[in-house]
Amino acid sequence: MQFWKGIEKNLASGFAFMILSVLLVTGLGQKDFLEKRVFNQLPSEVSGPYFYALISGKENHLRLSRKLGELPGVSLVSVLDKSEINAKVGEILDSLGLEAGSGMFDFDYAGLKVIFKEGISSRSRELIRDYLVRLAGKDKVTLGVTKDNDTLVKKHTEALTTFKRWGAVLTISLIFTLWLFSAIFFSKRLKEMCYLVESFQRKEKVGLKVYLTGVVIISLFSLQTFLWGTPSAMFFMVGLGIISLFSVNFITQYKWNK
Amino acid sequence: MFNSTFHGTMTGHGQSSNRLNSLFYLENVTVDFGSVKALRNVQLTIDPGEIVFVTGASGAGKTTLLRVLSGDIEPTSGQVKLPQKNVFISRVFQDLRLIGRLSCEENLKLAFDPALYNSKGEFLQDMNELCRIMGIQNRLSLTVNEANGGLKQKVAIIRALLARPQVFVADEPTSSLDADNARKLYEVLNLYNVKKGLTVVWASHNRELVKKFTGRIIHLDSGKLVYSGHACFI
Ligand SMILES: Nc1ncnc2c1ncn2[C@@H]1O[C@H](COP(=O)(O)OP(=O)(O)O)[C@@H](O)[C@H]1O
Ligand SMILES: [Mg+2]
Numbered sequence: 001m002q003f004w005k006g007i008e009k010n011l012a013s014g015f016a017f018m019i020l021s022v023l024l025v026t027g028l029g030q031k032d033f034l035e036k037r038v039f040n041q042l043p044s045e046v047s048g049p050y051f052y053a054l055i056s057g058k059e060n061h062l063r064l065s066r067k068l069g070e071l072p073g074v075s076l077v078s079v080l081d082k083s084e085i086n087a088k089v090g091e092i093l094d095s096l097g098l099e100a101g102s103g104m105f106d107f108d109y110a111g112l113k114v115i116f117k118e119g120i121s122s123r124s125r126e127l128i129r130d131y132l133v134r135l136a137g138k139d140k141v142t143l144g145v146t147k148d149n150d151t152l153v154k155k156h157t158e159a160l161t162t163f164k165r166w167g168a169v170l171t172i173s174l175i176f177t178l179w180l181f182s183a184i185f186f187s188k189r190l191k192e193m194c195y196l197v198e199s200f201q202r203k204e205k206v207g208l209k210v211y212l213t214g215v216v217i218i219s220l221f222s223l224q225t226f227l228w229g230t231p232s233a234m235f236f237m238v239g240l241g242i243i244s245l246f247s248v249n250f251i252t253q254y255k256w257n258k
Numbered sequence: 259m260f261n262s263t264f265h266g267t268m269t270g271h272g273q274s275s276n277r278l279n280s281l282f283y284l285e286n287v288t289v290d291f292g293s294v295k296a297l298r299n300v301q302l303t304i305d306p307g308e309i310v311f312v313t314g315a316s317g318a319g320k321t322t323l324l325r326v327l328s329g330d331i332e333p334t335s336g337q338v339k340l341p342q343k344n345v346f347i348s349r350v351f352q353d354l355r356l357i358g359r360l361s362c363e364e365n366l367k368l369a370f371d372p373a374l375y376n377s378k379g380e381f382l383q384d385m386n387e388l389c390r391i392m393g394i395q396n397r398l399s400l401t402v403n404e405a406n407g408g409l410k411q412k413v414a415i416i417r418a419l420l421a422r423p424q425v426f427v428a429d430e431p432t433s434s435l436d437a438d439n440a441r442k443l444y445e446v447l448n449l450y451n452v453k454k455g456l457t458v459v460w461a462s463h464n465r466e467l468v469k470k471f472t473g474r475i476i477h478l479d480s481g482k483l484v485y486s487g488h489a490c491f492i
């Protein structure tokens with residue numbers, strides 16, 4: 001069959017084209033899946049002014065963390081694990097002007113990192129800190145000073161947020177660009193070969209036939225998209241449409257360039 | 259110099275009076291490329307089974323004539339008729355038109371039309387036989403990019419023959435071949451002509467070369483057909 005010959009003689013570019021075509025159709029049809037199930041699943045990072053709190057182990061720090069998390073000015077409360085606490089203890093003691101190992105903190109404790117919403121007023125910050133102290137009891141909690149995230153962390157967080165929002169579109173655009181390159185490259189080779197087949201065999205419109213066979217095969221392979229969930233019918237058709245439309249390339253007579 | 263009155267009088271070969279039996283019938287064909295007149299009022303008949311050499315200096319219009327015969331371009335004025343049905347023309351292009359990255363053998367195999375051969379084996383037998391005659395059977399695995407001019411030209415010639423055409427149209431097929439190889443080509447074509455009735459149209463700027471072969475000579479000068487007949491009358 002001409003189709004296999006067309007692919008066989010252009011193995012790398014032929015396969016690249018077929019695979020990118022299937023990826024394009026799948027990517028377009030599953031834009032929602034990409035957005036919700038891939039890019040939104042990336043670990044989120046929250047940036048904003050933050051402080052650490054050491055809480056006496058006897059207190060239920062999970063309850064405190066939940067209560068704090070419900071406050072409108074707080075964007076995230078994370079519970080630190082033991083090793084993280086040990087690293088931060090020195091920092092907190094420093095900020096309190098105390099020396100490590102003074103014996104005052106030799107009991108079992110839990111650590112929280114409280115991150116405020118970006119742009120929160122300093123008055124609200126104080127209210128939240130006071131609330132925590134009242135909730136836990138004055139002598140059961142030690143707060144570190146509030147710090148601003150450094151710009152590096154901020155930029156990183158912003159980039160990640162943007163990437164999560166636009167990742168799917170970006171991925172699809174990238175696939176489309178690669179597909180376009182491979183389509184142009186592969187179709188040039190295919191047209192050249194089909195021109196020769198038509199010149200030396202009694203056959204017509206070989207390029208068009210080969211390409212349309214390719215489109216059928218691409219469509220079949222694209223059905224795997226249902227494994228990922230029902231695709232957006234419109235975008236799925238747009239994908240196949242783009243690929244089918246490229247066949248106009250094969251309608252005109254090929255001119256052998258010198 | 260050629261006298262245009264020769265044309266039409268030297269009809270010993272192929273100036274068929276019966277247009278319906280001819281293979282090509284060109285009536286008053288003119289081809290312009292902008293201001294350049296590549297062919298001027300060419301009147302020509304080619305019969306099935308003829309061997310025709312198209313000669314003339316560079317720029318005389320040989321390539322243009324072959325392109326008109328093959329249906330590659332339409333004449334600006336005049337008519338080209340192919341009264342016979344299902345005539346397959348295969349060509350040796352002046353620029354050869356081989357795929358550089360593929361081997362010589364793969365290029366030849368592009369001419370394998372399963373409808374024309376009983377089996378692939380029959381095709382390969384023909385291919386090997388032609389390659390042996392042309393002396394290239396040991397170099398078929400070279401890619402075209404690695405091949406020298408002579409090898410490439412032979413591949414293009416053999417490919418055209420493997421297409422089992424009724425008409426073999428070759429544009430300067432011996433430009434990279436020496437006189438011995440040119441004669442080999444002529445002998446192969448002559449064999450196909452005798453055995454299978456192959457019609458040959460062979461353009462060459464080297465009139466001295468083709469004069470040694472048997473066939474009709476058509477001479478072009480600045481797009482005008484100035485002679486048509488046996489070499490012996492030139
Ligand atoms: N595609 C073209 N565009 C413009 N001029 C052309 C083209 N093909 C041929 N010519 C001109 O027509 C004339 C005849 O060319 P050609 O048929 O190639 O001659 P030959 O093959 O005998 O050397 C030349 O003057 C050439 O420059
Ligand atoms: Mg020429």
